[in-house]
Amino acid sequence: ATMKDWKEFDRSKVYMADLESGLHYLLRVELASHHTLEGEELVAFKDFVTVVAKLFPGRQPVVKLLETLLEWLTSLPLEKIPYDAILDLVNNKMRISGLYLTDHVQWVSCQGSSMTLRGYPCSLWTLFHILTAQAAQRPDALANTALEDDPQAVLQTMRRYITTFFGCQECGKHFEAMAKESMNSVKSLDEAVLWLWRKHNQVNSRLAGAMSEDPVFPKTQWPTPDLCPTCHEEQNGLHVWKEDMVQVFLKKHYSAANISPKYSS
Numbered sequence: 055a056t057m058k059d060w061k062e063f064d065r066s067k068v069y070m071a072d073l074e075s076g077l078h079y080l081l082r083v084e085l086a087s088h089h090t091l092e093g094e095e096l097v098a099f100k101d102f103v104t105v106v107a108k109l110f111p112g113r114q115p116v117v118k119l120l121e122t123l124l125e126w127l128t129s130l131p132l133e134k135i136p137y138d139a140i141l142d143l144v145n146n147k148m149r150i151s152g153l154y155l156t157d158h159v160q161w162v163s164c165q166g167s168s169m170t171l172r173g174y175p176c177s178l179w180t181l182f183h184i185l186t187a188q189a190a191q192r193p194d195a196l197a198n199t200a201l202e203d204d205p206q207a208v209l210q211t212m213r214r215y216i217t218t219f220f221g222c223q224e225c226g227k228h229f230e231a232m233a234k235e236s237m238n239s240v241k242s243l244d245e246a247v248l249w250l251w252r253k254h255n256q257v258n259s260r261l262a263g264a265m266s267e268d269p270v271f272p273k274t275q276w277p278t279p280d281l282c283p284t285c286h287e288e289q290n291g292l293h294v295w296k297e298d299m300v301q302v303f304l305k306k307h308y309s310a311a312n313i314s315p316k317y318s319s
């Protein structure tokens with residue numbers, strides 16, 4: 055992006071434009087490299103659609119689209135689904151019935167100082183933080199789905215999505231290694247919120263100073279003290295997180311009420 059297109063935004067907010075742009079990219083770009091979905095891929099995709107249809111606190115037309123996609127996927131007794139059929143549903147049927155998902159990206163808090171930085175991966179992290187926070191707030195949201203009563207439902211769905219579809223395969227390998235190590239020990243929906251936060255900070259610390267870092271958005275241990283003063287403490291001269299405060303902060307930051315509609319057309 056050039057300075058001309060720079061969008062002012064508030065770092066203490068989440069932007070619907072980033073989340074919708076991410077969903078557009080996921081459904082129309084990332085998935086498009088898979089000609090047909092079958093087996094593990096189909097399961098990974100169905101779980102992803104289940105989780106977003108049930109938990110994404112989106113605008114009504116977008117949620118409706120996700121619900122329609124979920125109904126369609128669960129009503130099809132097929133073992134193989136051509137990607138084109140998914141695209142048709144996302145594009146045509148939706149448009150005719152007025153259920154419409156943006157068809158271009160518009161990054162706001164995920165905008166980068168150049169075209170190749172930030173954007174989609176930033177929106178995917180944001181989306182999954184939102185989904186873990188929503189699941190903790192609405193424990194019954196996944197009732198009557200294949201994912202009900204599982205405190206790891208959102209995390210395991212993210213894990214399957216990332217390892218199966220995420221365009222950055224290197225990232226998928228790193229994430230899978232972290233998941234293998236400790237995801238199975240997550241026992242509650244609250245722990246899931248903190249697990250994802252902790253792992254995201256681990257990724258931030260690994261990537262600080264790397265080529266993929268946007269110099270305008272250096273990787274930090276998040277939330278920084280300006281965003282959440284009570285999340286930080288010093289003990290014997292060492293920084294420690296106050297995890298109960300982080301938990302409260304995450305649920306508030308990634309709540310529906312903190313999503314700004316600004317810039318979403």
Ligand code: FAD
Pocket residue numbers: 163164171172173175176177178179180183216222224225226228229250251252253254255257258261264266267268271272273275276277
């Ligand atoms: P991001 O890290 O994308 O974060 C987006 C926003 O989330 C931040 O702006 C901040 O508001 C918030 N945030 C930051 N930290 C936290 C936290 N701990 N908890 C909650 N919210 C937070 N890139 C690589 O080069 N190598 C990899 O191995 C790699 N692995 C990845 C694995 C996954 C699962 C994903 C989704 C992405 C991965 N990426 C990897 C991409 C990388 O993590 C960043 O997404 C990308 O570099 C863009 O960084 P960003 O500055 O937009 O911030």
